[in-house]
Amino acid sequence: xxxxxxxxxxxxxAFTGGQGGILSRFVSNLIPRENTAVNTQKDVIATCNxxxxxxxxxxxxxxxxxxxxxxxxxxxxVVVEGYWPPNIGDKxxxxxxxxxxxxxxxxxxxxxxxxxxxxxxxxxxSKGLSHTRVHFKxxxxxxxxxxxxxxxxxxxxxxxxxxxxxKINEAPKNVF
Amino acid sequence: xxxxxxxxKSGFLRAPLQNGVGRYVCQxxxxxxxxxxxxxxxxxIRDYIEQDLVEFAEQNPGVxxxxxxxxxxxxxxxxxxxxxxxxxxxxxxxxxxxxxxxxEVLRTQQGxxxxxxxxxxxxxxxxxxxxxxxxxxxxxxxxxxxTLPNVKYGENxxxxxxATEQLRRLFEKQKxxxxxxxxxx
Numbered sequence: 001x002x003x004x005x006x007x008x009x010x011x012x013x014a015f016t017g018g019q020g021g022i023l024s025r026f027v028s029n030l031i032p033r034e035n036t037a038v039n040t041q042k043d044v045i046a047t048c049n050x051x052x053x054x055x056x057x058x059x060x061x062x063x064x065x066x067x068x069x070x071x072x073x074x075x076x077x078v079v080v081e082g083y084w085p086p087n088i089g090d091k092x093x094x095x096x097x098x099x100x101x102x103x104x105x106x107x108x109x110x111x112x113x114x115x116x117x118x119x120x121x122x123x124x125x126s127k128g129l130s131h132t133r134v135h136f137k138x139x140x141x142x143x144x145x146x147x148x149x150x151x152x153x154x155x156x157x158x159x160x161x162x163x164x165x166x167k168i169n170e171a172p173k174n175v176f
Numbered sequence: 177x178x179x180x181x182x183x184x185k186s187g188f189l190r191a192p193l194q195n196g197v198g199r200y201v202c203q204x205x206x207x208x209x210x211x212x213x214x215x216x217x218x219x220x221i222r223d224y225i226e227q228d229l230v231e232f233a234e235q236n237p238g239v240x241x242x243x244x245x246x247x248x249x250x251x252x253x254x255x256x257x258x259x260x261x262x263x264x265x266x267x268x269x270x271x272x273x274x275x276x277x278x279x280e281v282l283r284t285q286q287g288x289x290x291x292x293x294x295x296x297x298x299x300x301x302x303x304x305x306x307x308x309x310x311x312x313x314x315x316x317x318x319x320x321x322x323t324l325p326n327v328k329y330g331e332n333x334x335x336x337x338x339a340t341e342q343l344r345r346l347f348e349k350q351k352x353x354x355x356x357x358x359x360x361x
Contacts, residue, residue: 057305058302058305059305060302060305070298071300072300073300073302073305075197075300075301075302076298076299076300076301077189077190077191077298077299077300078297078298079189079294079297079298081297087284088200088202088283088284089200089202101305101306102305103305103306103307106306123196123200125191125195125196125200125286126191126203126284126285126286126287126289127281127284127285128281128284128285128286128289128290129281129285129289129290130289130290130294131184131290131291131292131293131294132290134182151290154289154294156189156191156286158191158195158196158197160196160197
């Protein structure tokens with residue numbers, strides 16, 4: 001036990017010893033200075049609303065689409081595999097938004113962010129078939145061999161916009 | 177069979193000319209149907225031309241449609257795309273409904289998408305918006321102003337007390353109890 005303690009202390013001194021040690025440089029560079037004023041909940045929400053209004057940074061969202069979750073931001077391309085009715089040129093609004101965020105804050109849904117708060121719009125730009133996938137099965141010494149060829153439908157989506165409405169903490173309207 | 181051994185190009189997801197940003201442009205520009213007027217293998221494509229082709233051309237004013245009859249040759253369809261891709265497809269002995277479906281695929285795809293194996297199913301220019309994680313992410317900012325070494329942060333509370341330590345504590349507690357014990361003296 002004593003040896004472990006001594007070892008830990010040695011490591012700690014290596015980090016903190018000398019001119020502030022190894023850690024202090026990172027700490028002072030990466031983390032904002034301690035905030036002495038205590039923000040109340042209202043202040044935080046007001047700040048977030050202000051950031052949204054100013055469009056201070058790029059937004060992103062995590063959307064649920066055909067059983068998969070995608071992290072999307074403006075200008076992204078996404079491939080949906082399998083049968084999916086939307087056709088080329090269609091504009092789509094994603095309703096299942098699990099999380100929406102900017103650089104400085106995140107809105108986390110439980111499980112979904114309330115409807116009307118976040119708008120994610122995408123355009124279908126291509127509906128084609130994937131390359132031919134070969135499913136080859138062979139069992140050694142058993143006279144068993146199968147080969148199957150398969151092509152899946154692939155829909156390419158362009159994410160046009162991820163927008164957060166400027167009304168965080170407003171009562172949700174039941175759209176669904 | 178692994179992808180490494182296949183003679184197949186691999187690539188990343190792209191869209192020609194930022195398609196879909198701002199507006200969407202149909203990528204099929206020209207479609208050529210080559211067929212025979214008498215051969216049985218062109219039966220399906222002749223049906224398609226008679227019944228559906230005019231409607232197809234009307235609905236897609238951006239697509240140039242060519243018909244090329246040629247004697248005693250198998251029917252084919254060639255689509256040409258904005259990004260320069262050319263997709264050749266045999267329509268030999270295909271029925272009317274099959275041809276309808278294949279031409280719909282040619283119309284809706286954005287080039288020769290089947291010629292490449294996609295390595296990623298998503299592409300983004302902004303892989304991280306909130307920044308990558310570091311060991312100091314989500315840590316208290318108190319650490320910035322604290323003077324180290326500090327008992328509060330240097331405390332070793334990660335290891336459970338050892339058996340010796342536990343026995344020692346028990347012994348100390350027992351001693352305390354004995355002191356309080358009243359005797360009959």
